[in-house]
Amino acid sequence: MQIDIQGLQHFLSDKELSRMTALxxxxxxxxxxxxxxxxxxxxxxxxxxxYDKKEFERIIKxxxxxxxxxxxxxxxxxxGSYLGAKAAYEFLAHPFQNxxxxxxxxxxxxxxxxxxxxxxxxxxxxxxxxxxxxxIIMISKSGTTTEPAIAFRILKEKLEAQYGKTxxxxxxxxxxxxxxxxxxKLSEQEGYETFVVPDDVGGRFSVLTAVGLLPLAAVGxxxxxxxxxxxxxxxxxxxPFGKNIAMQYAALRNILYNKGKSTEIMVSFEPRMTYLxxxxxxxxxxxxxxxxxxxxxxxxxFTADLHSLGQYIQExxxxxxxxxxxxxxxxxxxxxxxxxxxLDGLGYLxxxxxxxxxxxxxxxxxxxHVDGEVPNIRLVIPKADxxxxxxxxxxxxxxxxxxxxxxxxxPFDQPGVEAYKRNMFELLEKPGY
Ligand code: PA5
Numbered sequence: 381m382q383i384d385i386q387g388l389q390h391f392l393s394d395k396e397l398s399r400m401t402a403l404x405x406x407x408x409x410x411x412x413x414x415x416x417x418x419x420x421x422x423x424x425x426x427x428x429x430x431y432d433k434k435e436f437e438r439i440i441k442x443x444x445x446x447x448x449x450x451x452x453x454x455x456x457x458x459x460g461s462y463l464g465a466k467a468a469y470e471f472l473a474h475p476f477q478n479x480x481x482x483x484x485x486x487x488x489x490x491x492x493x494x495x496x497x498x499x500x501x502x503x504x505x506x507x508x509x510x511x512x513x514x515x516i517i518m519i520s521k522s523g524t525t526t527e528p529a530i531a532f533r534i535l536k537e538k539l540e541a542q543y544g545k546t547x548x549x550x551x552x553x554x555x556x557x558x559x560x561x562x563x564x565k566l567s568e569q570e571g572y573e574t575f576v577v578p579d580d581v582g583g584r585f586s587v588l589t590a591v592g593l594l595p596l597a598a599v600g601x602x603x604x605x606x607x608x609x610x611x612x613x614x615x616x617x618x619x620p621f622g623k624n625i626a627m628q629y630a631a632l633r634n635i636l637y638n639k640g641k642s643t644e645i646m647v648s649f650e651p652r653m654t655y656l657x658x659x660x661x662x663x664x665x666x667x668x669x670x671x672x673x674x675x676x677x678x679x680x681x682f683t684a685d686l687h688s689l690g691q692y693i694q695e696x697x698x699x700x701x702x703x704x705x706x707x708x709x710x711x712x713x714x715x716x717x718x719x720x721x722x723l724d725g726l727g728y729l730x731x732x733x734x735x736x737x738x739x740x741x742x743x744x745x746x747x748x749h750v751d752g753e754v755p756n757i758r759l760v761i762p763k764a765d766x767x768x769x770x771x772x773x774x775x776x777x778x779x780x781x782x783x784x785x786x787x788x789x790x791p792f793d794q795p796g797v798e799a800y801k802r803n804m805f806e807l808l809e810k811p812g813y
Pocket of ligand 1: 458459460461519520521522523524525528582583584585666794
């Protein structure tokens with residue numbers, strides 16, 4: 381993976397860069413030595429090598445069992461207990477995997493629940509599950525989050541109606557705190573197989589624990605390669621500033637922020653990265669948005685959004701910078717077919733691959749946006765496989781922690797998330813509110 385800053389050249393000076401380099405090195409040292417704010421939640425730092433190997437083997441086994449005996453698997457969880465698996469699935473799987481059918485895709489369909497309180501969404505899911513063999517992976521670190529807890533009640537009832545209580549229990553897997561929380565208690569009572577979210581790993585940093593790994597193993601994704609990619613990144617992100625892209629990305633975005641660029645738009649020209657950007661939005665938004673500070677993380681999928689947000693990015697308020705996730709190699713070599721008559725005027729593109737055309741769009745968009753005073757950072761990913769994704773996850777996690785420290789906040793807490801819950805519970809007359 382590489383960082384390309386051609387689109388930044390005239391937005392920063394050498395002096396700004398060298399000042400920020402020194403600061404970045406200092407806060408990175410604090411992070412690595414466990415001296416920064418929230419140090420008790422930095423277990424993710426060495427997770428790619430220091431994970432529970434026995435549990436990892438159980439994850440692989442449970443994944444194989446689900447893959448074998450299920451046409452569909454429903455992952456229940458929200459925020460950090462959802463976005464990593466969703467992002468990885470979308471990044472790695474066939475773009476229409478759920479529609480392919482198990483015979484072709486060799487994997488169960490994957491669905492997500494407990495990500496909202498919508499009756500129609502959850503009823504729709506129940507409709508889809510009708511007459512399928514299926515399993516549940518229930519994820520909640522605290523074990524008490526309302527949205528997934530409600531979805532679990534609904535889906536558990538359906539599963540038990542279909543298989544009976546004892547057989548259903550063998551199709552339910554729970555991922556939660558090692559000791560506390562309602563989900564831990566319930567799982568022990570009902571006899572579900574359980575996996576642990578380590579105490580020192582917060583929700584949005586948990587994709588490389590069972591939270592991300594079990595759903596992915598259940599649909600046949602190579603989680604060993606994912607961990608290997610993360611371990612490679614862990615090694616590379618220990619390098620000094622000049623060779624360390626996590627430090628560089630964190631430093632660059634803070635230089636831009638200090639110059640009034642308070643919104644970062646993460647863009648990609650590949651729809652398989654839509655949820656990777658959603659995961660990134662949670663990671664950076666929840667880590668940095670506090671104490672009236674923070675870069676607002678937004679995202680866009682091009683070229684689709686060039687036809688909606690493009691005008692704003694080109695000519696709207698100049699407080700934005702853009703980070704493009706660029707995929708070097710794609711799997712398909714689809715080309716523009718030849719036509720007898722050039723009625724649509726596409727003759728000049730005949731025989732060209734879509735990837736080549738997409739590349740030209742990427743180039744053209746960067747130049748246009750840089751001309752429009754939108755600084756551009758490019759993150760180049762060699763290809764969409766598990767190894768590269770593991771690398772990318774770890775890169776973003778480390779960059780996020782460094783960036784939060786540069787901003788002067790604790791990147792590992794989320795005090796603001798409670799406000800809506802208090803209001804909602806009061807309105808619902810939850811005891812104690
Ligand atoms: O990053 C976080 O900590 C949050 O987004 C949580 O993951 C989210 O609120 C879900 O929490 P839990 O896993 O406790 O149900």
